[in-house]
Amino acid sequence: MKHLICISVVVLSSLIACGQQEESSVSAESPSEINYTMEVVVPELNIPWGMAFLPDGAMLITEKSGELIHYKNGEKTMISGLPDVYVRGQGGLMDIELHPDYETNGWIYLSHGSDEGDGNGGNTAIIRAKLQGNSLVDVEQLYKAYPNSTRGQHFGSRLEFDNDGYLYFSIGDRGNRDVNPQDVTRDNGKVYRLNDDGTIPTDNPFVDTENAKTAIFSYGHRNPQGMVKHPETGQIWVHEHGPRGGDEINVVEKGKNFGWPVISYGINYDGTSFTDKTEMEGMEQPLFYWVPSIAPSGMDFVTSDIYPDWQGNLLVGSLKFLYIERLVIENNEVTKREKLLEGMGRVRDVKQGPDGYIYASLEGLGIVKIVPED
Template identity: 45%
Template sequence: MRTLLLLLTLMAAPLAADEYRIQTLADGLHHPWGLVELPNGELLVGERRGQLLRLNADGSRTRIEGLPEIASGGQAGLLDLALHPDFTDNLWLYFSYSQSGLGGTGTTVARAKLTGNRLIEQQVIFEQHPKTSGSAHFGSRLAFDPEGYLFITTGERYHSRDMAQQLDNHLGKIIRLHDDGRVPEDNPFMGKPYALPGIWSYGHRNVQGAAIHPHSGQLWTHEHGPRGGDEVNIIKAGANYGWPVVTFGQEYGGGVIGQGSTAPGMEDPLWVWVPSIAPSGMLFYTGSEFPQWQDSLFIGALKGRKLVRLTLDGEKVTQEQHLLTELDSRIRTLVQAREGGIYVLTDDSNGKLLKLLAPR
């Protein structure tokens, strides 16, 4: 079955060139990473170097003040953005970033109220422990589920991959919290003396995509594999997703990692890419702009320089299509626009905010 899964990943269906048109909303963005659409239709874009920008309706940009000190460089910096489900009433904006401290850097999540062009009442609600050296594998996506729980994805910080299998740290984990940072009582490791209570799942490498399934309400993610073995996973409470014991990837210099691609007690991925596409950004499409794409799963590709559309039949992938190959751009983040289009951020020192719309 897993051999068939790998073969299917190589059988991408051709895409009709007239399925969409591309509108450029902004350029000159410096490695943009996070994106949210505000209730008034304006957009907030986070640049990895540590700037948060409001894209105004007239096309101008305003810098949002009040961010904390952010460690940037390599993959580190200002990362994902998310609005509280009741943002209209409470104004809470959530953001993940790399923070320096004892031992190095780590993924941190804070929230603050967005009032005008300033962040106020800032609160740190999560800090990845321990902090480690290096500037790679911070995760870091934020997703609220229908019950209002916040999921935070992390990475294992590259040089500390064995810690992804250990429950006394946050490296290579998915975290589940209340909106204010409290740990829910029904988290799978709550009350276990050998585990940090915020952990929801473990055995992850570097999770840069997370989305809530529109019908089941379940968290789906994808993560980077090493030189192949990028994975799409459906996340279960308390489950072990295998890294670095099992993987379809291999060492960058060649050589086997772990004990193969499957093992008892470890979750098999739903979908795998070999060679790697370096996935980032994830979106279940539910809009009306593209009826033919309803309930498709979209995933950006950094190394692959394309937008991947997976057609689903329940929890089974039936087809893979590639979009935006004509741009030859690293795709970082995907957000569904309220009226049904799809916002796309490209990852570059001259990054762009694009919008996919139906043909005229």
């Protein structure tokens, strides 16, 4: 049964100048009212980390606790056949993505915590599988990050395909910022690129670097939990958690160093500083950053005619402040920010569905659809 929640949302718009280290002092514009219906399409979920839309109208939903759910026509079915999922802290069953040619080959890609290999704890693994009835079959592990760690932080891990069919995924620094992100001979704190079968593309940037992890595409990341392909340029965009301040949006580029933790617009959680540098030669600047942090998770671009005023905008979920943030981007600069679904819950993922509607996963509630009112 579908649940309808009608909301009159007050949207605060503010002009944000990227480059400010303090909270923006620009005054908000006069609030305007946007009326829409929030329809709960998949109720009673705990931490729905990722979602994918099947061609027959069904959804596949990952619960962080380790369950893969098939949902269609009001019926939830648990999918068996997953490998063991290591659940600790921020790790568990995470993102899900269909192959761009799914209707032909049936491949489904997932990221999850795994304790496979030596050492205590776990790290992020990437698998692919096919769905047969209510079970995953032909399960293949494509990548497993090492070393294992008992730390509960920063597993990543979003998945996305580019226009050339390469698979990108993120793995956070696993709470070891001083060792992992800047060292390409180590996993963690990186964005990776694979062929769809898990092999290494021959033109990856570090294939000829001694002892390097050759799946690495870019490095110097903290914990990217949003990843999306730009609908016009085809570039892969990520957003990543900063510490206290300094959440970033970055446009991933081959072999580039995005600076963590040498440069940052954030500080330690206790208010102390860990770096006095916000820029350095050879390190990339973010397209945009947030101070204070919003704890971003999940994002997508709006291309649908259903939301004509939002076309080309970027939607980003906020775990910390319980809203979706709409960012207006002009010439690769954020010119306006607006809050949507404010106070409805921790937003874990945001996606535009094949029907053109915006869907969001809210912790403790489920999957909701945003329906504009006429």
